[in-house]
C-alpha cells in the first residue's frame with residue numbers, strides 16, 4: 209500500500225468525502241482514512257437538508273432511495289401546545305437516509321479516484337518543525353503505520369482528537385448539547401409533508417425536539433438538550449408532551465443513537481502549516497439548529513479549492529492556507545453571527561414567553577412573512593430580506609418587549 213499522497217483526509221463522513229471528491233475532480237491524489245469498517249455506519253443524524261443548498265453543492269436531485277421524504281415547511285409547537293406553521297408552495301427541505309447519503313458521496317469520491325482505507329483510525333498527526341507532514345494510523349488493529357502527505361485534512365467530526373494534538377482551538381465545550389435520535393414506527397397523525405418542532409425547557413432545555421416523518425410511515429424523532437438525560441427527555445416527550453405524545457405514545461423505537469451537537473459557530477482558526485479542519489471538527493454548524501451537513505460541505509468545497517491552489521503553488525504554509533478561513537467567513541460569517549445572537553435570545557426565553565411568541569406569530573400572520581425565507585442554512589441573509597416586510601419590525605418590537613418583560 210502506498211504511503212505518500214498529495215492530500216490525506218481523516219474521516220469519511222459527508223465533509224471528509226466531499227473534500228476528497230472535490231480534490232479528486234481537480235486531479236489531486238487523495239487517501240481517506242475512516243475508522244469504521246463501513247461508510248455511514250453507525251448513523252447519528254436526522255438527515256434534514258435544504259434542497260436549494262444541496263443543488264448549490266451539485267448534489268440534488270439525489271437518487272430516490274436516499275431521499276425519505278420532502279417537506280413544504282414546519283410546524284412549531286409551544287410548550288403548552290400552541291402551534292404556528294410556515295408552509296411553502298413547493299418542497300423546501302428533504303430528509304435523507306444518512307447512511308445511504310454518506311455512502312453516495314463516498315462512492316462518487318472513490319469513482320473520481322480517491323483511495324479509501326476503512327478500519328483505519330488516524331491516531332495522531334505527524335508534525336515536524338511546525339509543519340504537519342502526515343498521520344499515524346491504526347489499521348485493522350495494527351497501530352503506528354505512518355502515511356505522509358503535503359496536506360492533511362481533519363474531518364473526524366466532533367471528537368476533536370486531532371485538533372487537540374495540533375494545538376488549534378477546539379470546540380467550545382459550553383456550546384455543546386447532548387442529542388438523541390430515534391427511528392420510530394407506528395406514528396399517529398404525523399403531518400406527512402411538514403417537519404414538526406417542539407419547544408420548551410421541560411422537554412428539550414436549551415434546544416428543541418423534532419419529528420420528521422419519512423414516507424414509509426416511520427419517522428425520525430429526536431431532541432437535544434443542554435441539561436438532563438436525553439433518553440429520559442425523549443421518553444417524556446413521547447409519553448407526556450401535550451401534542452407529541454398523541455402522535456408518539458404508541459410508537460416503537462427501531463433504532464436509537466446518542467451524539468453531541470456543537471452550536472458554537474466555527475472555531476477561530478481552522479488551518480496550520482500543511483493542515484486544514486472541515487465540518488464538525490471545525491464546528492462548522494448552524495448555531496440555531498445544529499445542522500452541519502450543508503455548512504460543513506460548503507466549507508469542504510472551499511478547503512478542496514484552497515488545497516488544490518496550495519499544491520499548484522507548492523506552498524503549504526499557514527499564511528497561504530489562511531485563505532480557507534477567509535473564504536469560508538465570506539460565505540457564512542454574517543449568518544453565523546446572526547444565528548449565535550438568535551441562539552442566545554432563544555436560550556434566555558422562558559417557556560411562557562415562547563407560548564406567547566408562537567401565539568402571536570400565528571395571530572399576526574407571520575407565516576406569510578416567513579414564507580419568503582428560502583434559505584434555511586444561511587439564515588442571517590434571509591432575516592435581512594424579510595425585515596423589509598412591515599409586519600416584521602412590529603413583531604420584532606413585540607419580541608423585544610417579551611424579552612424585556
Ligand SMILES: Cc1cc2nc3c(=O)[nH]c(=O)nc-3n(C[C@H](O)[C@H](O)[C@H](O)COP(=O)(O)OP(=O)(O)OC[C@H]3O[C@@H](n4cnc5c(N)ncnc54)[C@H](O)[C@@H]3O)c2cc1C
Nearest residue numbers: 219221222223243254255256330364365487488499500501
Ligand atoms: C442527533 C443529531 C441530529 C442531526 N441532525 C442534522 C440534520 O437534520 N441536518 C444537518 O445538516 N445536520 C444534522 N446534524 C449534524 C450532522 O450530523 C453533522 O454536522 C455532520 O455529520 C458533520 O459531518 P462531518 O463529516 O463533519 O462529521 P461526521 O459525520 O461525524 O463524520 C466523521 C467521520 O470521521 C470518522 N472518524 C472520526 N475520527 C476518526 C479518526 N481519528 N480516524 C478515522 N476516521 C475517523 C467517523 O467514524 C465518521 O465517519 C445532526 C447531529 C446529531 C447528533
